[in-house]
Amino acid sequence: MQSVFTGPVFVVRDNIDTDQIIPAQYLNLVPTIPDEYEKLGAYAFAGLPESANPERYVKEGQLDSEYPIVVAGRNFGCGSSREHAPIALGSAGCKVVLAESFARIFFRNSVATGELYPCESPDRLCDAFKTGDVVTVDLDAGTVTAKSTGKVYKFKPLGDVRPVVDAGGLFNYARNTGMIPK
Amino acid sequence: MTLTETILARAAGKARVQAGDNVWVQADILMTHDVCGPGTIGVFKREFGQTAKVWDPNKVVIIPDHYIFTADSKSNRNVDILRDFVREQGIGYFYDVIDDPSGHWVFDPSRGSLKRQHGAHYAGVCHTALTQKGHTRPGEVLFGTDSHTCMAGAFNEFATGIGNTDAGFVMGTGKLLLKVPETMHFRLEGKLQPGVMAKDIILHCIGEIGFDGATYRAMQFDGPGVANLSMDDRMTIANMAIEAGGKNGIFEFDAQTQAYVDYRCKLNGTKAAYEPVARDKDEKFVYELVVDLGKLEPTVACHPNPGQRKLAKELGSIKLDRAYVGSCTGGKTSDFLEFAAVLRGRRVVIDTFGVPATPEIVHDLQSARWGDKTVWQVLTEAGVQMTENAGCAACLGGPVDTFGRMNAPLKCISATNRNFPGRMGHKDSQVFLASPATVAASALTGKITDPREFLPKG
Numbered sequence: 001m002q003s004v005f006t007g008p009v010f011v012v013r014d015n016i017d018t019d020q021i022i023p024a025q026y027l028n029l030v031p032t033i034p035d036e037y038e039k040l041g042a043y044a045f046a047g048l049p050e051s052a053n054p055e056r057y058v059k060e061g062q063l064d065s066e067y068p069i070v071v072a073g074r075n076f077g078c079g080s081s082r083e084h085a086p087i088a089l090g091s092a093g094c095k096v097v098l099a100e101s102f103a104r105i106f107f108r109n110s111v112a113t114g115e116l117y118p119c120e121s122p123d124r125l126c127d128a129f130k131t132g133d134v135v136t137v138d139l140d141a142g143t144v145t146a147k148s149t150g151k152v153y154k155f156k157p158l159g160d161v162r163p164v165v166d167a168g169g170l171f172n173y174a175r176n177t178g179m180i181p182k
Numbered sequence: 183m184t185l186t187e188t189i190l191a192r193a194a195g196k197a198r199v200q201a202g203d204n205v206w207v208q209a210d211i212l213m214t215h216d217v218c219g220p221g222t223i224g225v226f227k228r229e230f231g232q233t234a235k236v237w238d239p240n241k242v243v244i245i246p247d248h249y250i251f252t253a254d255s256k257s258n259r260n261v262d263i264l265r266d267f268v269r270e271q272g273i274g275y276f277y278d279v280i281d282d283p284s285g286h287w288v289f290d291p292s293r294g295s296l297k298r299q300h301g302a303h304y305a306g307v308c309h310t311a312l313t314q315k316g317h318t319r320p321g322e323v324l325f326g327t328d329s330h331t332c333m334a335g336a337f338n339e340f341a342t343g344i345g346n347t348d349a350g351f352v353m354g355t356g357k358l359l360l361k362v363p364e365t366m367h368f369r370l371e372g373k374l375q376p377g378v379m380a381k382d383i384i385l386h387c388i389g390e391i392g393f394d395g396a397t398y399r400a401m402q403f404d405g406p407g408v409a410n411l412s413m414d415d416r417m418t419i420a421n422m423a424i425e426a427g428g429k430n431g432i433f434e435f436d437a438q439t440q441a442y443v444d445y446r447c448k449l450n451g452t453k454a455a456y457e458p459v460a461r462d463k464d465e466k467f468v469y470e471l472v473v474d475l476g477k478l479e480p481t482v483a484c485h486p487n488p489g490q491r492k493l494a495k496e497l498g499s500i501k502l503d504r505a506y507v508g509s510c511t512g513g514k515t516s517d518f519l520e521f522a523a524v525l526r527g528r529r530v531v532i533d534t535f536g537v538p539a540t541p542e543i544v545h546d547l548q549s550a551r552w553g554d555k556t557v558w559q560v561l562t563e564a565g566v567q568m569t570e571n572a573g574c575a576a577c578l579g580g581p582v583d584t585f586g587r588m589n590a591p592l593k594c595i596s597a598t599n600r601n602f603p604g605r606m607g608h609k610d611s612q613v614f615l616a617s618p619a620t621v622a623a624s625a626l627t628g629k630i631t632d633p634r635e636f637l638p639k640g
Contacts (some may be wrong), residue, residue: 015393015487017602023609024579027217028249028256030263031346032224047604075394078427078487079602080578081329083221083345103427104398105329109345170347171229180355 001166003139005095006147010057010067011131012048017079018106020047022088031087038063040084041091055131058092065092069137072099073126076118077106083113090115096137098125098144098155111161114169121155128153184365184466185432186400188459189340193323201364201466209241210322210339212352215308216246218327218345220263225350237356240274243317245308250279251299251571253291254581261287275317275452277305295585298544298570306540306572309333309421309510313413314542316452319443320435321459325352330510330599332423336416337443338435338458343424363429365400366391367467370407372476377634379520380415381512381597381617383473384422385481389491390471397427399468404434404461407475413442414516421511422599425488434461480620480632482595485612486603494620497630503592505530505625506606507566507618508537509577512597515546517618521597522547522557524622524636525564534625535586536561536568537575544570566625579607595624 026043029036041064045057058065070089076099077085086109089097096117097110110118117139125144129135134147139162144153158165167173174180183191187199194205214222227234236242244264249257261279268276269283279287281301293299305311309330312318320338324331327349334341344358352358368387374380388395401423408416416433423431433439435458447454482497484490507513507521518538538544547558547568561568569575569585576586577598588594588607594614596606601613616624619633626636 015602017487017600017605019579019600019602019604020609023604025581028254028260028581030220030224030256030260032221032228047609049603049609051610075397075427078394079329079600081327081331081343081345082218083347101394101397103394104429105343105345109347112345112347112351170351171225174351 004136005068006134006136007068008066008132008134009069009071009129010065011071011126011129012053013126014073015075015078016072018077018082018085019079021045021077021085022082023047027082027084031084037087037091040088044088044092065094068093068095069135070094070097071125071129072097073124074100076102078103081105083109086110086113086115098137100124111164112170114165114167114172117158117165119155119158121153123153125153183462184400185338185402185434185459185461186340186365186430187362189321189323190360190362192321199362201362203362205360205362206357207323207360209325209352209356209358211241211243211317211324212349213243213245213308213312213324213326213331214349215248215328216250216260216264217248218349219244220260221346222327222349222353223263223267225346226353229350230354234354236271236353239272242273242353243275243312244268244273245277245305245311246279247306247308247311248574249580250573251289251295251585252581252583253289257581258287258289277311277315278303291583295571296567296569300541300571304541307510307513307574310514310539313337313417314446314540316446316450319447319453319456320439321457325349325358329424330421332428332430333417333421333510335420335423335430335432336413338433338439340430340432342430363398363400364468365402366396366469368401368403369405369472370403370475371405371472372407372474373410374475374478377619377637378478378480379617379619380411380418382478382481383475384419385483385491385615386473386478387471388422388426388483388488391426393425393487393489394427396423399428401426401428401431403431408434409436410475412516413438414514417514418511422488425599480617480634482620482630483601483615485601485614488601488615494616494630495632500614500630501593502532502595502624502628502630504533504535504594505621506535506576506586506594506596506598507621508539508575509598510539511599512618513537513539513543515543517597518543518547519557521618521622522560524619524633525566525626526552526560528564528626530565530625531628532625534566535576536566537586538572540572544572576606579605595621595630597621
């Protein structure tokens with residue numbers, strides 16, 4: 001299981017709600033239909049106002065993002081229960097979201113789908129990084145390292161959540177561990 | 183134990199639970215709708231097999247309500263996916279848009295947005311429909327694939343929103359692993375003043391704790407002030423627990439709860455037996471707030487989140503482009519009556535939209551008479567664009583042809599529940615949340631206005 005991720009970060013601020021992650025008009029797409037799953041990725045973060053985020057997470061006409069790591073402030077994923085939110089990010093190629101804190105349902109949906117690792121950082125990483133900075137996230141060590149400066153930040157261990165995401169989500173985990181029949 | 187802990191202990195088959203415990207909870211009802219239902223069904227079939235059966239077809243309630251009155255073909259298709267699944271599974275409660283159980287739903291934009299296009303079984307916004315159709319009962323556990331599922335906490339039950347994957351799991355097993363939340367205590371005392379509504383209570387509370395102030399927590403509302411709140415009022419409040427990040431909101435059981443639930447269950451022939459939960463002496467709270475209802479004033483949550491609390495009277499400089507009344511939290515009969523009481527005999531000066539939550543509410547407004555006019559007529563004569571197509575409509579933006587959607591960077595005052603950037607459409611639009619009375623007063627002046635300016639004097 002991959003535990004180290006290196007790449008450029010996409011930085012957003014506090015209170016990024018699920019409408020900004022995947023605007024409601026795209027909820028007509030059904031995540032379990034494969035080509036609609038792909039399309040959801042193309043719209044990841046499409047609801048971020050350009051005024052606050054001039055860079056696009058997914059470039060026009062693309063299905064995938066060049067940013068495998070998202071860095072956010074407080075209360076990331078607040079708002080609706082739409083599972084389309086972690087799915088849109090995962091479909092676009094996001095592996096890790098590092099936030100100061102998460103809204104409950106988004107966190108749970110990230111784990112249940114196994115789409116991404118939601119990591120909580122006590123440091124305000126959205127102030128420490130800017131979009132495009134290259135970092136290395138090490139899930140085993142619980143560290144994120146800035147490539148340019150070598151500075152290391154710690155984040156909270158994922159604990160029981162880690163093996164669920166490793167397995168690819170709730171159902172795979174439940175089968176692997178005998179909670180439900182294979 | 184708190185009300186929430188008592189219900190979760192019972193649903194987990196344990197004598198006691200406490201905050202932080204992880205427990206397997208038995209569901210009483212699983213609700214899903216057209217936006218998350220097809221994906222939930224997809225998860226269910228992928229994980230349990232193409233021929234799998236739901237755990238109990240009479241405990242799965244399917245309510246299309248979100249993207250119904252739109253020409254978007256995928257949205258129309260999603261209602262058909264629900265219908266196919268209901269037929270295959272023998273689901274007991276499906277409130278279809280059309281009457282033909284083997285038909286296809288297609289919205290006809292040439293007939294306009296205002297005249298009714300749905301059939302006889304359609305029930306409107308899922309949270310309001312759940313209560314009206316007799317699916318909310320004290321002491322039960324309700325899971326729904328929608329964050330505002332917490333509205334049913336008004337009925338002394340544990341109700342919370344979940345994602346498709348969790349819902350697929352519940353669909354197959356009837357169970358879900360939950361962490362017992364800590365409980366925050368909101369003790370309500372006194373009685374609201376004229377012009378102040380339940381929406382003002384919850385906007386006040388969210389303003390106190392911040393809009394992530396209840397993250398991972400239950401919000402328990404009790405105290406002597408609750409007796410002065412109708413079930414509609416309690417729904418408005420419980421609905422917005424999620425706007426503080428809460429896992430659920432919950433009220434004590436009383437005679438009003440019993441009367442409402444008994445009537446609705448009997449009317450619809452749903453399960454009539456239930457066991458309420460009561461407070462006990464060793465409740466542990468992580469937070470306490472006493473709210474004197476008599477001291478509250480008309481309150482507004484400013485763009486861009488429900489925690490941006492101000493008083494309506496402080497915001498007279500904010501000019502508006504439109505006004506909106508609707509949704510689970512703000513589109514009930516009582517909401518429209520307050521809205522109409524302010525508008526009666528006057529005329530709005532900005533685009534104003536009214537979307538009743540359910541067809542039953544449309545019927546109420548078209549049959550209730552004030553003098554020689556129905557309430558519906560009072561509203562339309564005041565200049566409100568009222569649609570008979572009950573549903574979620576522009577509360578969450580939706581497809582671009584959705585009734586009332588903001589397709590430009592406008593400012594709107596709305597009786598709905600959420601005002602994050604882009605919530606009602608255009609991502610540079612702004613939403614100000616307020617009670618239906620405040621929305622009405624603001625629609626009359628074109629700027630944010632305290633509704634007490636329009637109350638009858640003396």
